Amino acid sequence: MPGTETYHGLSQPFRIQKRLVLNQCFRKISSVGFPTNVNYVTFGGEDLYDIMDLLSVFDVLKHKFRIISYEEDQAVAKRAQACPVGASLAKIPTISVQVVPTAFFDNAAPLHAVRDSGRFIYFLDDTKTFREPQAEVVLSLLASGLLREADWLLITSCLTPRVVRQAGFMGRFEDTFRLFYKKSDRVDLEFRIRNHVDLLLALIFSRHQAMETDIRSQLRPSLVAKYKYRDTRSEMGLWLFRIDAGGPITALADRSFERFLEEIEQLFKEKEAAVPNIFD
């Protein structure tokens, strides 16, 4: 909500954990051999900082980058185009940066314009908990042919206890979890938290598969990794998927978050200031 960003005390460069998990994700993407053209779609905000995360992993001399950042706040979008990242990168002939001043998918024309030129990496960096409305956006990408085989999808989901520790969080999907994960017993809250993005995304792809009569053309998201990071008060989750083709989703596997940031998270917790008690 407007104002929330105003009160954040930590700017993007100092969100160290986020930088580290993005580094891991981009390394995994680049390690499989990405073609020359890299189409990167992000919600880069004012700083476009995650573009630097991308460029620090990919070889800028070997790839051409078309970067499209969606920002619905017109003023922020204007500042983003002129920010150090945007302004400097614009001078490099192999890199183009376009800031689209609309909500994601309100204007899909820039995506269609470059769709056929190469693979896409979508970084859906939403600050909210990933729920059905966010998943619907992915369905729109699929339905319009903007998400294809060999593309990559990075999805963030806010893991604030205020939302995910509610007893009913994803509760109405209890039986759907059991069906997709082939579980005969009940799924607990921890299971629902760590797998909520996986399930909602699988449901969306599965719905899309129903429209595709040729089984070999059916797309499915393959989970490559999922991380947690916590630079601000709210813990965030980051899911990395590769889009594959060739068959229906038949079952999902319960996977935990990667553990490599445990030590850093512990340091962060130690630094966390105590909350004063206003009633004492």
Added chain:
Amino acid sequence: MSEKSWESLTTEEHRTLLGTLDDDTLSKRFQRSREFFVGVRAFFNSVPPDTSKPKRQPHSPPKDLIMSARRDLSFYEANYELIDNSIDEWRKRGATTDLHVEIEYNLEQLTGKYTDDAGGMDEKDVFRVFIPGETTNRNFGQTVIGSFGLGAKKGIFRLTDGAKVVSSPNGESSFTSEVPERWESDPEWTTQDGRAEAITKGTTQIYFFKLFKAPTLAELDDLRKRLSKIYGPLLRGRLGQLGEQPTTRLHVKVNGVEAPSPAEINWSSPDGAEPRIYKFSHVFKDFLSTGQDIELRFLFACGLTRQVPGAGDGRERDFGIDVYGNGRLIQQFLKDPFGWGTSGLSKSDSASKFVRGELFINGHSFAIPWDTHKREYLSDHVVAQWLREQLRNIIKGYKNIAGRFTSDTELRKTVLETTKPQEGSNPQIVQMPVGGLISESLLPAWKYKPSDHSKTHGSKASDTTEAQEGGESAGDSAGTNGADLADTVNGDKTLSIILEPSEYDELLERFAADATEELETAIRDCLVGGVAFNLTAEQLTAALKIFNCDGDVGQLSTIVKSQLLKKIIQ
């Protein structure tokens, strides 16, 4: 022959009589005018005469049915047809124990298996699963969903190319019938019938060898949810609770996950207008000129809901009547077929939005007003028209009571919104006479004194609404009005707020709401019954910093609330 009426004779007998007797004789014999027989004779004479003697010619019906099944039925409907078949078998055997149906689809192998424990089939009946028109449901005294011997066949051929049925009524051996792949292109209707090793007594298994198109996991998830709606009364044993058969329950699993038993209607239970079950039956003589008298038994649950329809938890999605045939849903939220849109039952009247009902029609499928696919309640069907006349006054009675509540906000909030039937109790069952005016004592009654702030009855808004749909007599319009609930007529004030999408999402999360209606309720509760105050931007920034909330206003709210609760508990 003389004691029979002309209509009761066959065409062959008509032709014989016309060929042997003159019009005057026929007129005297059958008590019809001479002109009638002149007309009948002219009609038959207009048919061109045969030039060669007709011969009996056997025919094999083409297998177009198999192809058409794939077009006519959805994946979901194909599964319903198989379940309908199981339910019919279960009922025919008395439904003494719960029925268990298990549906398994292997999405990679493109195979599937359907299993029920409805009782199993006799050896002579197993092949009937594949042959159109072969049915064991010809007895019109039976309570069955299927009637034409088509449903299960279409279901199987919609799903798979090649199938095998294995059934064991006794548990000693199994009887089988199989059709191969591409059976549709073989002009013969031959099945491969045999015996196999015993499977569990009373069970039937149908193997799908090659699914035409595997369902997706999302479709299987949808199937499970849809089954809950379609077979709701059987899944929760509703008919048995109301004194109808079966007293046992249906259970269905899709790939190992059970279809849930659906929630009850969100009934209110004001004094005098508690939800009631009206029980009645009727024999439809010579139904559709079949010469058969078919008895149908009816249970009509009617009452008021606590809230107007909406998307939030605990609300009905819409108002109106749900109709079930032998416990299987035909259509939900029906209005016009039960008299809405006619005098005194305006669909736009806010009172109507509180009226809900469930009509259970039980008896032979042939007389139930549904199409062969059971997708539609046929409102122009003779049974549907008869029902409309039986039930309209009951619905109108409840609607009039709702009208009294909608014109008295205090009573609506303190009575209609708060009362509910005792948990686990069944509504009062009323034996209803048929064919005449329903007694006042059987209709809902108004038992409350108006609150001090109630509206004046017969408002202009009411007159306007009724005038739009044909008007209503003064006598039965008492308490109805066309005003919306969220209006200013009774001192209620409506506040509107405009939220940006991100603000809306944030509030949905903060109040753990799934829909706008839930958020509206939460915000109202927060403003009226909660602790809410405003901070300046500077104060808010300071508070967020002190409480280490990093810009998360919702987190600040949670911290303050938790500290306050701790203090209260101390």
